[in-house]
Structure formats: structure tokens, C-alpha cells
Amino acid sequence: MDMPMPLPSPEVHPPAAARAGWWDGDPQESGFVATLISTRQNVSPKRLVEPGPSEQQLEQLFRAAAAAPDHGLLRPWRFVIVPMERRADLAEVFALALVDRDPGATLEQIESAREKAHRAPLLMLVVAQLGAVEAQIPALERMVSVGCAVQNMLLMAHGQGLGSSLTSGQAMQSPRMRRLFDLREGEEPVCFLNVGTVARRKTQRMHPEPQDFVSMLRRESGER
């Protein structure tokens, strides 16, 4: 007879806890989490080279996305990988979207727009599903879920020793982009997520101080 798997004790090593499906946290490990979060940085696709994530790492990235907080369990995101053999099609959309916006764009500008599709080893479109699948959950909340899913992936890539970045721009709003990715009603292209090996790192930016964005709800005037 199969014995049930024993649950790990709270101080068990995180990988064992991940296999068991729960973890109570561990003050010893919070330093690692803080380091992972505070040292992640946007690595421009120009600085992302081969090798990209392995099959196993790619699966870890998507499982990280799947663990994002998700009110109503709508899974209001999806990702569309652009393989190397389709990069030329994306390049064409970048180029034509530029010409649509600026018919006077120079050949150099058009070439530079085109070139953006060919950079990172792994490039995928982040799509938000904001349409009325479940009207109870506002689009704003769904966007938070999408952001959390993306951040989980960025952190996972960083933890894997890879670099990552988000890229967007005016081409995101082009109908050509919607057509290439076959976006449905209620879906919005958010940005591209790029992953690869870091060729060159820039210096870490200064993060804002908590005092600049945290406040305490004041006592109501008249309250003693």
C-alpha cells in the first residue's frame, strides 16, 4: 500500500517543501529571497545572448507564472513565444508599425525597428485578458495578476542565472501586432519578455526608499 508522503517540518529545506507543495517560510532563507529580488535588473535584449533557457528552465518559468496571485482564478494572462523562424514576421510588424506612425521614417530607423525582433534567445509576447470573462473581477485587478505572473518569471530567470527584460513601445498598439498574434476581443498585448544569457551587465539602479512610497492612514481628526 502506498504510504502518504510525510509533510516537511517548517525548517525543512525549501526544495523539499516545494516538492511537498507547501512551505511555512524560514528566516534563514529570507536573505536569499531579498537578494534575488533586489539584484534582479532589466537586462536589455541587446545584452542577452545564447544560450537561452533550456526546456526544463522554460517550464520552470511558466510554472512560476502559474503561481501568481489570481483573483477569481481567471488566469488573465497568456504568453506567445516567437521562435527564431518567426522573428522575421515580427520584424516586419515593427518596421511597418513605424512607417504607419511616421511615413517619413528613414531606412536606418526602419532597419533599427526591424532588428529589435532578432535580439534575445527567448522572446515572448505577454498578453493580458481583460475582457468580460468574469465581470466581477475588474480589469485593474487582472492587470495586477498579469504583472505578478511576469515578475515571477523575471525572478525565476534571475534565479536560474539568466538575464531578462521587458520591452514595449508604440508598436504594441498597432493593429498589425494584434493580427500577427491573433489576439481576440478583450485581449491586450502588454509587452515582450526577453530571456537569455547576460553578455554585459549595467550597474544596478538605486531603488526608491520605502519612506517615499509608504504612509500610515492618519487618525481621523477629532478622534482622541
Ligand SMILES: Cc1cc2nc3c(=O)[nH]c(=O)nc-3n(C[C@H](O)[C@H](O)[C@H](O)COP(=O)(O)O)c2cc1C
Ligand atoms: C510593462 C513594461 C514595459 C517595459 N518596456 C520597456 C521598454 O520598452 N524599454 C526599456 O528599456 N525598458 C522597458 N521596461 C523596463 C523598465 O525600463 C525597467 O524595469 C526599469 O527601468 C527599472 O529597471 P530595473 O527593472 O532594472 O529595476 C518595461 C517595464 C515594464 C513593466
